[in-house]
Amino acid sequence: MKTKTFKQLMLIIIMALCYHQSNAQVANKIELTEDNQLLGLGTQHIIKSNILNKERPIIISLPIGYKDSNTNYPVLYVLDGLQNIKHTVGTVELLTESGLIPPLIVVGLESLDRTKDLTPSNAGQNVHGSAGNVGIPQSGGAPKFLEFLSEELIPFVDANYRTHPYRILEGHSLGGLFSVYTLMERKDLFDAFIVEAPALWWNKEEMTEKAKSFFKSNESLNKTVYFGIGGGDGWGMRQELLRYVDTIKENPPKNFRWLHEEVGDEGHMVSRLILNYNGLKFLFSDLKISDGLVNNFSDGTFLKEEQRLKNKYGDNARRSAEDYFSLVSVLVENENDSGAITVLKRASEAYPMYVGLLTYLAKLYEKNSQKAKAIDTYLLGVEVSRKYKLGQEDDLLQEVGRLRKTN
Template sequence: MKIHRRGVRAALLSLAVACAFAVAPACAQQSAPAAPTAADAADAAKVYGSFTLDSKILGETRRINIYAPPGYAERGRDRHPVLYMPDGGLQEDFPHVADAVDRAIAAGAIAPMFVVGIENTQRKRDMTGPTEVAEELKLAPTLGGSAQFRAFIRDELIPQVERRLRTQSRRGIVGESLAGLFVAETFLREPRLFDVYIAISPSLWWNRDALLTQAPALLRDRRKALPARTLRLYSADEDNIAPQTQRLADLLRAQAPAGLAWEYRPRPDLSHGTIYRAVEDEAIRAAFAVPSPAPRK
């Protein structure tokens, strides 16, 4: 793969980020990030900083991948928002999402920001709530761990990131499919955890649409207390996802909390396998748009 000058700077930056996260005896033990797969060959050449986090909540070690915006190492005081993402491994969705953020920054469409990717260990466990559906119970040995995974993000990962990087308080989360289900569930159950929620083809069918069944009561509980939040929903041509996402959009039209800026964008021209890359640029730029300058008087 050809490495451009910008890629070399990114590589040096990633090493600095990796060292910032390393725990004594420090950076000598930091393993080199994995190279992008062939599927990511179209993405810009970057090397990402990574660190590992021993989670008491999950009882395991998790690898975390970091994208830092261009010039972060040189600008010693600037603070930036953070976009968190499940499915955040180097062989998962992290490279193309980080690349979309990098493109948006370069275009001036969004302010510089970090991307924090959480590499999977047991995806179906972490992304799902409990289920009583027999066929779903066969999908993995352990399911229904979304509340525990959310506690890991809230109580262990976010504090670690905020200690190690110059972050702003504003943060978002993006996910697709089961990770989109986790994003939607987090918005409904713990909306103060993030400022921006991007759920792409969320698997709202889980446990016979249980989250949708609970959503009216959850929204009623939040209507007056919810601070300003952004929610973006997308669905592709999927019989078991698009109707449920439409139901959530209809519910939001009826009882969206004050202060919630939300939009549902159905994309029947796309499939479950193509929608993430197809809409990520639009989703990120819309959710984190740089405000237009005020007109001159």
């Protein structure tokens, strides 16, 4: 087969792959209740907390395919969970489907008294937003709330679900304040944080004062943190966040991966959706194939990197289909068909419903005189097409017939 003809064929397969990626979305069903209410956001649980001396409602959303696997999943803990569960679950499912993040268990913590639970200290007079006469009597409950997370909630989730050790805490506004507090107070508890428009004005920016000594005393800090805020956010937020991240710049710990960004002209509340999206993408940006892996490719290095990501984020961690395909294209261009086959085998394992990947793999097998493997791959594509109703069975069977007729 001439190289030019093969590359033209691969261009057609790229287009087919994109088509089948869109078709693949219809395979994920959302359950209905008996009265036709659509489920999908999660299940509410009531935890009796001895630490807080009250019952605490939480919402747990499991990733698609959880019931049909034995895999362990990283957990995303979302503060103000009832307020944020809808857009968070939708974003997580979209990014998971696209291979930009691994599947996650999402735990939403419903707020009962957020001014109490999410504030690290008691607020006195002249607190932001008040008339200035008195403080907020119930504020300063974050230490107990953090104890509830570490001693009761996380053990409950770990005991009842298949959790991977990788944990994320996400919070907005006072939730962002609590997230920053948790990072510095219990740095062992979470691996990553999404800090959205944090209320760092609290008690004269006491968290920023604490940060000065925290980052100076932690020479190494193996954490990933996203600090995001809308460009239209007002007093008490943007400049205060800038002053906090300045303390990181002054004493940046080793192994500390972080990003601060201002997004568009979004205001305080509406920014949550895009900050959640950007934050998740940043936390898992190491899923993207690096230039070093492309430029110094070997089968062993590639497979070792794939396993490293699985160890870090769970066995269902994968790169985007586009990333795998881009790497394959480079390898084919460099006449490294063996490497391209290795990548395509991994990609078709990661995206079992994408017939385009199997078609590409079969063509590469045929190009490299591995007819039996090409036939087996086409037949696997027939099974996938039939299972997901993709309508490609006849086309693939024609390829099988053609190969069987050749010597």
